[in-house]
Amino acid sequence: MAESGAVLNRAVLETQFADLEQQRETATFGMWVFLATELLLFGALFLAYTVYRYGAPEGFADASQHMEKVIGAVNTAVLLSSSFMVATAVRGAQVGGRKRLLFGLALTIVLGVVFLFFKGYEYYLHYEDHKVPGLNFEYAGQYAQAAKLFFFFYFAMTGLHAVHMLIGLGLVSVMLVRSWRGVFTEEYHAPVEVVGLYWHFVDLVWIFLFPVFYLIVKHH
Amino acid sequence: MSAESVTNAGPVGAEPRNYLNESYGVRSWLLTTDHKRIALLYMVSLTLMFVIGGLMAVLMRLELLTPQGDLFTSDTYNKLFTLHGVIMVWFFLIPSIPAVLGNFFVPLMIGAKDLAFPRLNLLSWYIYVFGALFTFYVVVSGGVDTGWTFYTPFSTDASQTHVVSTTLGIFILGFSSILTGLNFIVTIHRMRAPGLTWFRLPLFIWSIYATSIILVLATPVLAAVLMLVTIERLFHIGIFDPTMGGDPLLYQHLFWFYSHPAVYIMILPGMGVVSELVTCYSRKRIFGYNFVCYATLGIAFLGFLVWGHHMFVAGISVYAAMTFSILSYLVAIPSAIKVFNWTATLYKGSISFKTPMLYALGFIGLFTVGGLTGLFLAALGLDIHVHDTYFVIAHFHYIMVGGMVMAYFGGLHFWWPKMTGRMYPEGWGKLAALVVFIGFNLTFFPQFILGYLGMPRRYHAYAPEFQVLNVMSTAGASILGVGYLLPLIYLLWSLRYGKRAGPNPWLATGLEWTTPSPPPKENFEVTPAVNEEPYNYSEFLPKVFAAEEVEVG
Numbered sequence: 001m002a003e004s005g006a007v008l009n010r011a012v013l014e015t016q017f018a019d020l021e022q023q024r025e026t027a028t029f030g031m032w033v034f035l036a037t038e039l040l041l042f043g044a045l046f047l048a049y050t051v052y053r054y055g056a057p058e059g060f061a062d063a064s065q066h067m068e069k070v071i072g073a074v075n076t077a078v079l080l081s082s083s084f085m086v087a088t089a090v091r092g093a094q095v096g097g098r099k100r101l102l103f104g105l106a107l108t109i110v111l112g113v114v115f116l117f118f119k120g121y122e123y124y125l126h127y128e129d130h131k132v133p134g135l136n137f138e139y140a141g142q143y144a145q146a147a148k149l150f151f152f153f154y155f156a157m158t159g160l161h162a163v164h165m166l167i168g169l170g171l172v173s174v175m176l177v178r179s180w181r182g183v184f185t186e187e188y189h190a191p192v193e194v195v196g197l198y199w200h201f202v203d204l205v206w207i208f209l210f211p212v213f214y215l216i217v218k219h220h
Numbered sequence: 221m222s223a224e225s226v227t228n229a230g231p232v233g234a235e236p237r238n239y240l241n242e243s244y245g246v247r248s249w250l251l252t253t254d255h256k257r258i259a260l261l262y263m264v265s266l267t268l269m270f271v272i273g274g275l276m277a278v279l280m281r282l283e284l285l286t287p288q289g290d291l292f293t294s295d296t297y298n299k300l301f302t303l304h305g306v307i308m309v310w311f312f313l314i315p316s317i318p319a320v321l322g323n324f325f326v327p328l329m330i331g332a333k334d335l336a337f338p339r340l341n342l343l344s345w346y347i348y349v350f351g352a353l354f355t356f357y358v359v360v361s362g363g364v365d366t367g368w369t370f371y372t373p374f375s376t377d378a379s380q381t382h383v384v385s386t387t388l389g390i391f392i393l394g395f396s397s398i399l400t401g402l403n404f405i406v407t408i409h410r411m412r413a414p415g416l417t418w419f420r421l422p423l424f425i426w427s428i429y430a431t432s433i434i435l436v437l438a439t440p441v442l443a444a445v446l447m448l449v450t451i452e453r454l455f456h457i458g459i460f461d462p463t464m465g466g467d468p469l470l471y472q473h474l475f476w477f478y479s480h481p482a483v484y485i486m487i488l489p490g491m492g493v494v495s496e497l498v499t500c501y502s503r504k505r506i507f508g509y510n511f512v513c514y515a516t517l518g519i520a521f522l523g524f525l526v527w528g529h530h531m532f533v534a535g536i537s538v539y540a541a542m543t544f545s546i547l548s549y550l551v552a553i554p555s556a557i558k559v560f561n562w563t564a565t566l567y568k569g570s571i572s573f574k575t576p577m578l579y580a581l582g583f584i585g586l587f588t589v590g591g592l593t594g595l596f597l598a599a600l601g602l603d604i605h606v607h608d609t610y611f612v613i614a615h616f617h618y619i620m621v622g623g624m625v626m627a628y629f630g631g632l633h634f635w636w637p638k639m640t641g642r643m644y645p646e647g648w649g650k651l652a653a654l655v656v657f658i659g660f661n662l663t664f665f666p667q668f669i670l671g672y673l674g675m676p677r678r679y680h681a682y683a684p685e686f687q688v689l690n691v692m693s694t695a696g697a698s699i700l701g702v703g704y705l706l707p708l709i710y711l712l713w714s715l716r717y718g719k720r721a722g723p724n725p726w727l728a729t730g731l732e733w734t735t736p737s738p739p740p741k742e743n744f745e746v747t748p749a750v751n752e753e754p755y756n757y758s759e760f761l762p763k764v765f766a767a768e769e770v771e772v773g
Contacts, residue, residue: 015742016334016411026336026410033402037440044444044474048459051470059465134455145458145465152457156448 024190031194035201049153059146064216068122072214075118082111083203090196093189105176112169154213164202171195238738253338259324273307276300281697284690289681297680298365305368317489321631322428328732329422331413331748336406347396354389358382372460372471376452387446394439401435415750422754426513427492430520434481442478476527484523490627497580498562500728502569505755508561515554522551532603548598555591575649579630582657590618611671614664637721641738648710656703662696729760
């Protein structure tokens, strides 16, 4: 406990590093490697989605008509703005702009919460609409089978994305507390950069999720 | 001899400060962030898993002593081979050399104080233990019978056993693999000592690096597909069920996209160890250092492109099968480069047959047999004949047990003095290595013949004409068991009674041999600098001897 308190309150040079510069570059590189792992995790699901969409293109297009396109579009805008806020915060940390840093992190949290709120509301609408596979799935018409798979992947992939958002919100909150206590300086701000990278990645995943689920055009 | 004895002389009097006597108590071990202590934590847990997985193999071999199913029902036998596979693959082989020897020696070999993320390293061990607890639960609560591959639709619809607990355990373990791989990659990139350029790195580091890339890129796909299997089993959505629009083959593609590269997770670290051993006990720089580096990366890369060769009879198209077949043949090239380079290193070397070297030489022979029979299996026509027979079992045990486990034992003996500060008893070591080699071949060579004659895998009963070969195999397994038991006993014995080891008992090159045995907590008194190629024995040895003559004379 004592140790984690120390981490919250001040810059720490871990004993295995020669200097803060090496520590910063190592931390950032570590996050890049982690994002490579994340890419393959989501990649496997995108692949499975693609295989089934290729197998039943009409069914997927039909099911896509039941998506809440407006909420999805608004959420895309919300998330893109949050990435901008993270970028602002990181820049603030780099140049020692405390206000920019705090402002950026706080707004990131607000936008992230807004995103999750809309997402939850959307899930609720699908639940009311009986579109949750494994719980209450009903679908009229010839495409019921494909639609069920479509909605399964929708919930699995956006759900996994939402879990990443929650983790991201936790991380950004820790950064906000540490910034408030004045831990970060022009020399020591690697954690903000690392969390920023993670947030951008989660945002980027959504940029792919949005079109593959919401924007399938149905040809008649 | 006199020169050697000087270097070998252990410290006299009170033990100097080192990572073992730095602090005492359970807390100092369970909350340690020292990579050396974490390596020992892994070693203890892995040994436990190895014993459990090994006991299951013993029970299977006992059942197979006679053609009738007399010891176990077919259901119990299914559970035995499933748990044997799950435990040995995920809880022993994949972490084995990376998590134990890699954890201990990556920082030491690159002149670093620790891994890049020491707390993450400890977390990886706890995740490993947490995943193992799930597996323990499965063992005591009645087992799982799907085979270690969890093929659908059996795993999702038909099996009446604890599939979900097992897949969750492996899912959790996957994070341990990923974080360990991540830690190694970052450490090797960012923490090398001054002057230690990429092409001055020991080959063990190269192999751990290549392994880590596979761990980081392949394991998440396993995590995803195991989640899908779990969800499908719980909610029956139809993801892999063809009657509901799903595709069971997709499961196999995703599973083998991880599990074939995982085979290279289970051999590349062993190759790295063998490179170290061969060059040290030949007293010669390794032949074609750069080629071995590129071959290591080549195997890791090609490993991602060959998964389809597990599915030749699953109904993939002929063109896909041909492509996967050709790509699988390509893996033979970097593998052969390694074998040729090891043998060329031996040529005109000053070879000493110490215990680790016996394991290394055993590895080269057994890996070659395992690799060549892999080519049989990559051939489309022949694979149909031997698919799902004991030929496959023998093939991958030659790689995993004859290769990886031999290398693990070789590495363990080689670095034992550095890890513990004590020498193992050489005579017992050689005897055990010999027993393992004989026992291994007697166990698994007959299985090649059995498979070729048509005995299918995964049955508890078999046709009477296969009995002679099965009896040989079971006899071999009991010899092999003795071979594994011996080191367990004498290595523990050596902790107390073994001769004290000096910093460099083998007169080996490499940074890990420049620091005391066992090393201090921060590894080196001063950060070392490197200004020469690795394995420079032709210059290193005369220097050592000259220095000692001055000292003695």
